Amino acid sequence: MNIVSYRLLAGFFRLISWVPLRLLRVAGKLLGNILWALNGRARQTSEKNIQVCFPQMDKNQQSRLVRHSMQHLGITALEMAYVWCRSPQTNLSRIMQVTGQEHLSAAVAEGRGVIVLAPHLGNWEFIGPYLGLHYQATLMYQPAKRPALNKIIFDARENTGAKLVPTNTSGVKAQWRALKKGGVVGILPDQEPPVESGAYAPFFGIPTLTPTMTFSLLSRTGARVVMAYAKRIEGTGDFVLVIEPADEGIYSSDVQVSLAAMNAGIERCIMAAPEQYQWEYKRFKRRPDGNKKFYP
Structure with a gap:
């Protein structure tokens, strides 16, 4: 790792992190409007995703949702510098309300381990400090491509008290061991x-290539599952953390039934704040028919 690059990037992020979140959201919205005007890959991918996921919307409704999602993309980008450079305690102070805590508490009390599925909705980075500080959770971590950025993110997540494991076979085994001990693990379930x-x-x-890791862990451990997302409260710099029980079908021994239930749970979370979802991600890139031209 280039130490100069790390120090420059870390210094820039720390500078951003001292801006109040409420002001960062104003700046992020402006950044999102610029991304919208540039009409680059992020906007084009978002337009395609929203078009196929919300066919019941007319063109104006779809366009409005795309624009709002681009604004939240800009907000997320600036919020990341905040959450990575502030203490876990400071980050938790931005969560004004936790709804559905009873679902997580009840699942933990069963002693069979708990899988927390956190879609890329709102700002998922605020869930890590909550799970790390309260449950010493085991979280999967895929290194960033830039070494300097990777160190910043890794240090921030590790500072929450969570145990970070790689997104490979050894990481899955570590999560299995944590669940067998009745622990809590966190998974981002909506990446290809x-x-x-x-x-x-x-x-x-839409037929979508869906990770089978959660199904495999459930089959081997009998763990419980909850959904979680940190939704922005409009007009503030705060969040509400929402925890919901997963669809019962996720516990099916049939992989197709289980995966369909997991995706249905993700959809339900998204519908609570569709403008805050990561629509710029190419979720439907691999098609079952081999078509490689789904996206522009």
Whole structure:
């Protein structure tokens, strides 16, 4: 790692982190409007995703949702500097309300381990400090491509008290061991996996390559599952952390039923704040028919 690059990047992030979150959101919204005007890959991918996921919307409704999602993309980008450079305690202070805590508490009390599924909705980085400080959770971590950025993110997540494990076989084994001990693990369930680690299941009615890791962990441990997301409170710099029980179908021994239920749970979370979802991600890149031209 280039130490100069690290210090410059870390210094820039620390500078941003001292700006109040409420002002960062104003700046992030402006950044999102610029991204919208540039009409680059992020906007084009968002337009395609929203078009196929919300066919019931007319063109104006779809366009409005795309623009709002681009604004939240800009907000997320600036919020990341804040959450990575502030203490876990400071980050938790931005969570004004936790709804559904009873679902997580009840699942933990069963002693079979708990899988927390956190879609890329709102700002998922605020969930880590909550799980780390309260439950010493085991979280998967995929290194960033830039070494300097990777160190910043890794140090921030490790500082929460969570145990970080890699997104490979050894990481899955570490999560399995944590669950067998009755622990809490966190998984981001809405990223496209390698073909050998996924199966196609409906997501907004579209066959989507879906990770089978959660199904495998459930099959081996009998753990419980909850959904969680940190939703922005409009007009503030704060969040509400929402915890919901997963669809019962996720516990099915049939992989197709389980994956469909997991995706249905993700959809339900998204519908609570669709403008705050990561629509710029190419979620439908690999098609079951081999079509490689889904996106522009």
